[in-house]
Every structure is written in structure tokens, then in C-alpha cells.
Amino acid sequence: MDTRIAVFFQVRAQALVAVLQELVYAPAGTFLGAAVVAVALALPAGLYGLTVNVERLTGGWNRGNEVSIYLHRSVTDQAGRRLAANLAREPEVVAARYVSPNSGLQELARSGHFGNTLALLPHNPLPPVIVLKPRNALSAQGLSAFITEIRTIPDVATVEADLKWVQRLQAGLVVVRRIGILLAIALALAILVIIGNSARLQILNRRGEIELMKLVGATDGFIRRPFVYTGALQGLFGGMLGWLLLALGESALSFPVAHLAHLYGNRFTLHGPGLAGILDLGGVGFMLGWLGARIAVGRHLGDIEPAQV
Amino acid sequence: MIEFSHVSKHYREGHEAIRDLSFRIEREEMVFITGHSGAGKSTLLKLIARIEQPTRGQVVVDGKNLTRLPRRHIPSYRRRLGVVFQDNKFLHDRDVLENVGLPLAVRGTPASEIRKRASAALDKVGLLARAHAMPITLSGGEQQRVGIARAIAHRPDVLLADEPTGNLDGDLSDTIMDLFREFNEYGVTVIIATHDRRHISRLQKRAFMLKDGALIEDRPWDAR
Ligand SMILES: Nc1ncnc2c1ncn2[C@@H]1O[C@H](COP(=O)(O)OP(=O)(O)O)[C@@H](O)[C@H]1O
Ligand SMILES: [Mg+2]
Numbered sequence: 465m466d467t468r469i470a471v472f473f474q475v476r477a478q479a480l481v482a483v484l485q486e487l488v489y490a491p492a493g494t495f496l497g498a499a500v501v502a503v504a505l506a507l508p509a510g511l512y513g514l515t516v517n518v519e520r521l522t523g524g525w526n527r528g529n530e531v532s533i534y535l536h537r538s539v540t541d542q543a544g545r546r547l548a549a550n551l552a553r554e555p556e557v558v559a560a561r562y563v564s565p566n567s568g569l570q571e572l573a574r575s576g577h578f579g580n581t582l583a584l585l586p587h588n589p590l591p592p593v594i595v596l597k598p599r600n601a602l603s604a605q606g607l608s609a610f611i612t613e614i615r616t617i618p619d620v621a622t623v624e625a626d627l628k629w630v631q632r633l634q635a636g637l638v639v640v641r642r643i644g645i646l647l648a649i650a651l652a653l654a655i656l657v658i659i660g661n662s663a664r665l666q667i668l669n670r671r672g673e674i675e676l677m678k679l680v681g682a683t684d685g686f687i688r689r690p691f692v693y694t695g696a697l698q699g700l701f702g703g704m705l706g707w708l709l710l711a712l713g714e715s716a717l718s719f720p721v722a723h724l725a726h727l728y729g730n731r732f733t734l735h736g737p738g739l740a741g742i743l744d745l746g747g748v749g750f751m752l753g754w755l756g757a758r759i760a761v762g763r764h765l766g767d768i769e770p771a772q773v
Numbered sequence: 774m775i776e777f778s779h780v781s782k783h784y785r786e787g788h789e790a791i792r793d794l795s796f797r798i799e800r801e802e803m804v805f806i807t808g809h810s811g812a813g814k815s816t817l818l819k820l821i822a823r824i825e826q827p828t829r830g831q832v833v834v835d836g837k838n839l840t841r842l843p844r845r846h847i848p849s850y851r852r853r854l855g856v857v858f859q860d861n862k863f864l865h866d867r868d869v870l871e872n873v874g875l876p877l878a879v880r881g882t883p884a885s886e887i888r889k890r891a892s893a894a895l896d897k898v899g900l901l902a903r904a905h906a907m908p909i910t911l912s913g914g915e916q917q918r919v920g921i922a923r924a925i926a927h928r929p930d931v932l933l934a935d936e937p938t939g940n941l942d943g944d945l946s947d948t949i950m951d952l953f954r955e956f957n958e959y960g961v962t963v964i965i966a967t968h969d970r971r972h973i974s975r976l977q978k979r980a981f982m983l984k985d986g987a988l989i990e991d992r993p994w995d996a997r
Binding site: 471676 | 822824847848849850851852854856862863864865875876878879880881883884923
């Protein structure tokens, strides 16, 4: 059993060494495949990064967006205060202030816009209100979900919040993200085809050698290995190269973007792919390369039999 | 034990290369296959190596029916064979020693063991000095000897050789035939296709004579 395990690792290590040697002696082919993978991965990843940054930029724009919760007129001041205190304890909420009809009328009077007209009213037309300040980090979606929840409280008559434009932007981002996903799928398929085709060409080039290997009793797995390793390495290098493209893009844009934000009095800075992104893109490239080569080799290896030896 | 029963082979665009062939070769036997060019010698060897499949009849080796051998069992079957063919194929980016070691490499033999056994096989065919040459730099005769070394490096149970001395001059071809006989004496079943009847009388072994794909003579040497 020990020798079996040793053989398992040995044949794989030998194949990997052969592939790496080939790569060192003839890097051009590998680089070309890797460059194609790099662009195909960087495009959707860049689009995704764009949506993340836009979302971060607009996330802060909920700031100062107060939510007005109008209660039924029948609700007593005591009940209103209790509700406000309860709401203030919710994780989505920074502060909740109860404004009774009377104090509302006083605030209105102090604002001075209405002059004497308020004094002429036969009775106070204002309902009890809770003014609620949501947490900044809350997304528009989270906020609207929270508001829907508030509407179900029996004492609540209506809720008013200026969410429309944020919701539109969020919906727009969802569309862009969907496009990114479709693009990613299309380009992933393209990577499979491109890596698969390069594996197919290598197989045709080495037809005679494959026939010879089959003749001396090589299993399909043994013959397949170098081609699959080559595809996986192309994918891995392609993913790392794609990360490099994104990082370069970020460093080219980060200063102008920060400057622009500064002019608008904003401290926004661009978020790039980050060091961990090299693992994500490299990993995705590796798997696509492995899969593309594996499928192509599986399809074409069966056609080659040592009939003409 | 290799047994053909009523084997015929019809190539897709060609006439019948083997016709209703039946014979039995015991373990540790040595057999020559002779006949004119196009008689079907190579086809017969390819049927044993499971490179070709018969159109009719059955080829059974050590109880295994090759016509029904599942695809995934072909590699392990072929590892028991040593095969020398007329046009020798090589891995052109590997040196002679690595080419000879290929049948060992495909079964995961440790590298040091591969080097040792491949060197021993090259020594037997008198080419140890060329171990690190590239195959393309060898003459036709040298390539043939490298092919023979490759066929014996992994100590096969059955050795199949198609005109193994075709490119070699008299003395060298005798040396190679003696090597095959030596292998046979160690217990390897040896089947050699050749049109050179001189070897048959010199080594005094069983011989098949094929004519247009049919077996017209199968005699042990003693019966002559
Ligand atoms: N791959 C093939 N396709 C079609 N015909 C073939 C093929 N291989 C051999 N033949 C034919 O089969 C017959 C026997 O060939 P072969 O076995 O090579 O004979 P030998 O080795 O005795 O010269 C010949 O007529 C040859 O032309
Ligand atoms: Mg022939």
C-alpha cells in the first residue's frame, strides 16, 4: 500500500516537472493562453469591482435620511413614547424620537413659516409622529425591508422615507451585476473552449507519441496528465495576470477618483481587488483551465489508438 | 498461452489479411512467423498486441479473450508485452535512456530503478554508450536496437518482434536473435515475424508459414 501511494505521487510529480520544464523552454504558448484567460477574467471581475465601489459610494448617502412614522390619532403619548423606545432598541436604528401632536405644533410655530394661521386652527391637525434615524450602514434594501416591518405595527398609520432614488440606483446596480454574471459565464465558456483547443492541438502534435505510450501500456490518466496540468497552469497564470491587470487599473484610477471625491467634499477612495483577490482569480483560472483541458483531452484521447505502429 | 481460433481479419479498405487462422502457442515457447510480404505477419502480431481486433474468431491470451477485453484493461494487458515494430516510434524530446525506460515509467517505477534497468537493456543491445543521445541522431539500425531494448527493459511475459533485424547486417542480426533466444530461455514467450529463414534453421525453433493470410505450415523444428 505504501508503494502504491508513493507511485501515485511519483507519477504526478514527474508529469508536473515535465510540464514545468516544457514551460521554461517554450514559454510563449503558455503565456498566450494565460493572457487570454487574464483578459477574460479581468473583465467581469472589474465590472463586479465597479458595482462594489458604487455601492460603497452611495451607501453613505442614506445619511441624514430620517424616516417619519405617522401614528394613528388615537395613540396616546404614553403608547407613542413606549413604541419609540422599543424601536430605538432595534439593531437597524440609531435613534427614535417621539413627537406628540402638541410638541409638533409648537415646533411648527417656532419655525415661523405659518405666522398666526396656526393659532386660528380650531383643533390640532397633527398626528403623533416618531422620527427615526436608521443606521448608516443599512442598505436601501435593508431599510425598505425594515420599513415594511414597521408598517405592520397596529399603532402605525403610514411611514414616509425618501428611498426612491436609492432604490433606483440599487436596481441599476442589480442589472449591472446581472450583466456581469452573464458576461462571466460567457467568458468562462470561452476560456474552456480556448484552453480546450490548445490542449487539442498539443494532442494532435503528439499523436505518434501518444500511440507509443498506449502501446507500452500507459493508462489514459497517465497520458492525459501533462495536457491537463498545462491547461491548469495556463489558467492559474492567467488568473494571476488578470489580477495584475485589475490592480494596475486600480492604481491608475485611485488618485483621480479620490481627487474627484475630494472636490465634492467626500472622502471616498477606490477599493481594488486586494491581495486576496489573487487567490480568487488564480483559483478560478486554475479550475477553468483544468476543466477545459480535461474535457478536450478526454474527447480526443480515445480517438488515438496505436494502429499504425 | 496464446490461442487463435478461426480468426479472420478484414481491413476496412482491403482484402482479407488473415483467414480462418487457428493455432496455439504455449507459454515460454519461441515461434517464428514467416511468409512473403503481405502474407499477414504484421497483422497477426497486431492481433496479439490488441492493436487490431479480429473480424471473426477469437484471440485468447492466458485465458483472457482479447475480443472482449474492456478498454480500461488494455493498458495492464499491454504492460505484460514487449513489442518491437518495423517503424520505431520515439519520444523525440527525450534521450535514448528515457525512451528505453518508458515502459517502466508508465507503471510508476522509481526513477533510479528505471535508469538501472534501462541501462542494462541498452547494454544488452550494445548501445549503452549512446544512452544520452537523442533518438533522431541514431542510424536506422541503432534505432531498431533501441526499440528492442525498450521492448525488453520491463521484462515482459511475451515478446513480439516484427522484422526486428530488418535494418541490421548479418553479425548484428545474429546477436539480436541470440538475445531473443536468451530471453526465451529465461521463460519469456517470444514470437518473431521474419522473412529471413536463415534464423529459423540457425536457432531451430517452431515456425509458421503464412500465405495470403492463411497458415500453410506449422511445424516444430524437430519435425523437419
Ligand atoms: N491498416 C491496414 N489497412 C488496410 N490494409 C492493410 C492494413 N495493414 C495491412 N493491410 C493489408 O493486409 C495484408 C497483410 O499485411 P501485413 O500483415 O502487413 O503483411 P506482412 O507483415 O506479412 O507483410 C496486406 O495485403 C496489406 O496490404
Ligand atoms: Mg509486416
